[in-house]
Amino acid sequence: MAAGNPAAKFIAGGTNLLDLMKLEIEAPQHLIDVNGIGLDQIEETDDGGLRIGALVRNTDLAADERVRRDYGVLTRALVAGASGQLRNKATTAGNLLQRTRCPYFYDTNMACNKRAPGSGCTALMEGAFSKQLGIIGTSDNCIATHPSDMAIALRLLDAVVETTNGSGATREIPLEDFYALPGDTPEVETILEPGELITAVTLPAPLGGVQMYHKVRDRASYAFALVSVALVLQDDGTGRVALGGVAPQPWRMTEAEAELPNGAAAVITRLLDGANPTEENAFKITLAERTLAAMLAEARG
């Protein structure tokens, strides 16, 4: 049904889709409720990882004992997001597919290539308010960020998205390949086909190490990240780093992680190489570096 009807959308927790519908930013003619189709379990996989059903609520995922024990960065990222009430509704798949918080995307009077392809990007026009927006992976057509916290941790953990389509064909898409950079088509945000349903997200076997998530914002809670840093640090000084709040997708790079033993500046210089910030959000580069530095200092005691 979804595949046959381009004007249909899945609805899970509805915490993002309904808000967008109220503002007429999304106007699906049909909603397909995917709640109650049994995708709400967290199971252990044969290779020692976890398979998280697409409909597992953010609250339940964060509280799961295995997640708390073995994937601490994921729990920390989840509870740093939204509010308790929202997390009770929000689902794993919905969270991955939530849309940007660019203020111009939300204001239908404003030009926005993501909302109305070809109309222009107000955020890049003179005098625009771009403090929250992206600094890397962006394009001349769109500088929006992906706002999810959960996705940053999942990317760090090498999560894989499992899908199925109307004809029953399934796919396994590493999160690394899941999101599409804006380029000339900022309205295309993932590689999902129309009607393709996310069924689960799998995590490989636990990584160990010290796992941290620092979400930086001016108010203590209930705000999207200016910058967030997910970190796994092993005893030998190696580890992984992913950034949120800076790009249209979770931002991670193996070459940058190789610099971890050389400190935060080395990692961020590599990771944000080629960044193209606006005047208002150039501080995000310094912020990413300082946040990581503080985390490394803390992790190393």
Add this chain to the structure above:
Amino acid sequence: MDFNQPATENPADRQRVLGKSTPRIDGPLKTTGTAPYAYERHDVAEGQLVGYPLGSAIAKGRIVSMDTSEAEAAPGVQAVIRTTDMDVLGKFQMNVVPLFGGPEILHYHQAIALVVADSFEEARAATALIRVEYDEDETDGFDLAARREAALEQEGEIEQEVGDFETAFAEAAVTLDETYTTPAESHAMMEPHATIALWEGEGNLSVWTSNQMVAWNVQGLCDVFGLNKENVHVDSPFIGGGFGVKLFVRADAVLAALGSRETGRPVKVALPRPMIANNTTHRAETIQRIRIGANEDGTITAIGHDGMSETQPGGRGENCTAQTPVFYAGPNRLIVNRLVDMYLPEANAMRAPGEASGLMALEIAMDEMAEKLGMDPVEFRAINDTQVDPGDPEKAFSERHFVECLRQGAERFGWADRNQEPGSRREGMWLIGHGMAGGYRGAPSTTSAARVRLQPDGTAIVETDMTDIGTGSYTIIAQTAAEMLGLGVDKVEVRLGDSSFPVSAGSGGQWGASSSTAGTYAACVKLREEIARRLGNDDASALEFADGKVTTGDRTVPLTEIASDGEIVAEDTINFGDFREKFILATFAAHFVEVAVHVGTGETRVRRMLAVCDAGRILNPLSARSQVIGGMVMGIGAALMEELAVDTGRGFFANHDLAGYEVPVHADIHEQEVVFLDTEDATSTPLKAKGVGELGLCGIAAAVANAHYNATGVRIRDYPLTLDKVLDRLPTI
């Protein structure tokens, strides 16, 4: 009742009910969801339709064409009201920009159409089908900083000029000359503007609305539609916050009335959250230059405050110099205010208009000056206290105990143990700092009437068009009547917000509590006189009211007996006499704050705050405290996060929802303590009370800013103190 001389001892002094912490009597209605808020009053008029507004997509220009054909044909649509179909509607004196009518656009999200439909969803969907073409005007821009230089060349309005400021400043031993900025702020109240309107016949209009000033609302609707007061009925019993944004008629009421006039049915309209920032009013952005000169011993010899704010042409912007003429002493003074015309949405009153943003600047300046002098900032303020108007020493403060606020605050906060060296105290990843500031807010009171009805069952009903915007008006009015009539609070019913009731002061400018309780007092005095007459005693003051009974001489009569033949009604108005003009009436506070700033990220968290307040007699310590801690929360917002982001290219506030416009959440608020000095102000009202609703906000943001400086050693003069402003000046990790 004419209040023509300072209050002497009177029945309100008994303090059996007044002055006692009393939980709000309307609390159960709110906690059970049964308090009737405007948008949900389904029972007041049958057959309600729903209106959804459309706002302008440009800031300045005019509508060339508006195609509503698709909207009109959409399911459920009953009517489409277009601004282009009528002349500009009338305007109430407090409104700066007309609310509807005509093709001219003066600001973004100005209301230009209303779709009325059977359901909310149908109205909203149809609104999105309206096609509008505009002809946009060139403007002088929307960037206050960029326009400052030109504005400084214009003559400002001189608020105070005493002595020879320039010379005294030039000759002062120690001087400070700094410029501070405060951003535009949104009221961000919980309940958006909402109205149900019913237009009947040739011009009978009833509105069930959410408005702070019922009489202004009546007048406003008369002015907008050319109606007679007798034919306009306004009801506003519960208000989910206002902070000044609901002081007078706004687009919700005008649109609902137009919708009802057109359809002949009741129409309800709420402004969608994204329209609040740009359709309604905001606190204006300011740029403030402050100059202070002092002797080595810290006595101020010169004080200059040059304030500038944006406004729609004809508006008043933000009077950010309001406190400076009288807060601190100093023989040479120059206080100037400037307005920069701009086609941003309308700047108008927001909680403590003037002082809230003025003190954000002045109280950092005082901190900086104390540091230059090598003085304790508490001491520096104390030695520059004044008991008279520095510009007119004949004029004294009625009561001013600011120094006591400072001293008590320092003592209770443990100021002596504060971090002394900026940037030097650290706990793990956090830099710890302490700061303080003074608070000042005028204490006006205005004419206010009430009616008291003693019932045959011995209970009393108070009726006044006063409003309760979450402040606790219901409760303090009940306390006042209970005190005056010797009843328990549970024996008093209070009815508010209805324009058929006697006209009160309304809620605004921190005058509501003092004025409306004085009006209630006046009506109760009249009722006591009538009761005295019925008991054959001409001297009401000789009567003792207690426990539901009246005692005169050795005779004690239950109120039930006195009213047994039917209710006894008394109505009166309190009028405030000229004698008060010889005095300055004001409230004072000293704020003390401890903050922690993350050494890596610059995130700032307020750990501890204390306010010591001098606000006359406190009528209800519980609700007064709630007012002050609410103000302190708002002050954290002002200091650390609140900012309407101006898109200077298109001329509007871009972060126009509650995700983008950040106000403090629970996690931002830790320890809060409030102390009220035990003071009375007999010049203020018969109850010797003043307002506190705005005082709590005054000065607090600067206290946070000063603590932030003390923690980091980095002085930030541009509010809010977001982390991006301090980041590159924090120590390396």
